Amino acid sequence: MVIILGVRKNKKTRFISIRWKLVSTYLLLVIVLLLVINIFITKTITNIYLEEKKIDMLAKTNIIANDIDYYTSSNSNSIIYEITKNEVINYGKEINSRIIIVDEDGNVTIDSKEEFRGQEFEHKEINSALKGKNISNDYNFKEYGHLLYTSVPLIINGKIEGAVLTSTSIDNIFVRVNSIKNALYWISFLSVIFVAIISFILANIFSKPIQKFTNVILNMARGNLNQKVEIHTNDEFNQLANAFNIMSTKLDQVDIQRKDFVANVSHELRTPLSSIKLLSESLLHQDTVDENVYKEFLSDIDSEIDRLNNIIDDLLSLVDLDKEKLNLNYKVTYINHLLEKIITRLKPISEEKNIELNYIEKAKIQLNVDKNKIQQAIINIIHNAIKYTHENGNVDVILYSDNKNAIIEIKDNGIGIPEKDLEHIFERFYRVDKARTRNTGGTGLGLSIANQIITLHQGNIEVKSEINKGTKFYIKLPLDDNVSLD
DSSP: OHHHHHOOSOHHHHHHHHHHHHHHHHHHHHHHHHHHHHHHHHHHHHHHHHHHHHHHHHHHHHHHHHHTTTOOOTTTOHHHHHHHHHHHHHHHHHTTEEEEEEETTSBEEEETTSSSTTOBOOOHHHHHHHTTOOEEEEEEETTTEEEEEEEEEEEETTEEEEEEEEEEEOHHHHHHHHHHHHHHHHHHHHHHHHHHHHHHHHHHHHHHHHHHHHHHHHHHHTTOOOOOOOOOOSSHHHHHHHHHHHHHHHHHHHHHHHHHHHHHHHHHHHHHHHHHHHHHHHHHTOSSOOHHHHHHHHHHHHHHHHHHHHHHHHHHHHHHHHOTTOOOOEEEEEHHHHHHHHHHHHHHHHHHTTOEEEEEEOOEEEEEEEHHHHHHHHHHHHHHHHHTSOTTOEEEEEEEEOSSEEEEEEEEOSSOOOHHHHTTTTSTTOOSOHHHHHHHTOOSOHHHHHHHHHHHTTOEEEEEEETTTEEEEEEEEEOTTOEEEO
């Protein structure tokens, strides 16, 4: 993929180049493989033919030796010599070979071509035969072509009296092997063409999804995150496309949430700043202002500053929780006392809406937790319940355990959360109802912060909700290594 993006050519040329690289590489491997196979087959066939010929000539040469075993010397009896010579010449014509008979000293006594009679032969095949060995070797001479020399000992009355040497042309074997080799090369050539066509088709099939991915990625790089790759196959490309489409959808959602978050935070920051500016300008532009008005305006300015601080605190909390090396300050904390303090702190807020905030204690529990962070998480959820509960409503905070977990249940009879939004409410920047959140003054970070804090403590938060009936949050913290006092 990096190579594709790095080439500054038009898309068509770029992908044709990649296809040709794939095809040429594959073809090179196929050609090398076929050459190796052809050489191996040719060599094997040649060896088989030669071995068969050697066996055949050894048998025929032994037949000659057996037929003339009565012959002892060319000078002992001229009649016998002539008979033997004629037999050798006729047999040489029959097997299409030159036959040479030598005595025990290596001197030629009979030559079917009448060329070397009386000469001494020093052929290694004759020397081996005079030592009692049957031997056959092939040679390639520039003048005579391919020849097979076969030699066997001439044994008379159990004693080696000489040797028989046959010289046979084996050019026909190599002509036959060459024809087979040529046929193999033609088959290989046609196979390479066939493989090239198939390879190009397959490379084209494989490169098309890559081209689609590249086009989509380039569009995403330009800022168009909501891109989809359409690949209708039943292979890994289809799985990759599905995973990519899920990723792009998530990225697009995160980007939308980020934009909405920036817009909401900007609005939240602008509102108190505008109020502060308006109040301060009102005081500055009046020559004489009653002390009570000063106090009222300063009180309003102080309230807006607190609102700004809350927004900034949420943002800073989010940054702190994102740090990889966040250290939790664990201390044994009496959860009952902690909840009592939280309820006391939030009572004034609930009383402003005439909401009854109740604390129900069903167990006495101590946990080893970061007290400040757990307090922040619980406050965020309770404060959320108060915000989205109508006037004259109820918010109950209940503490109990189930032997495995300490459970803090926070339930209200407020407006509830739509079922489709339940799985997203802990996502950063996620807003169930933007208009509603803006009216209540929230930043959309409270639940995300609470969830991250509880998760850092190896716990979890579960939610149940019905529209216009209310919501229940269950904060579950493990009791392992903690003390529960029921």
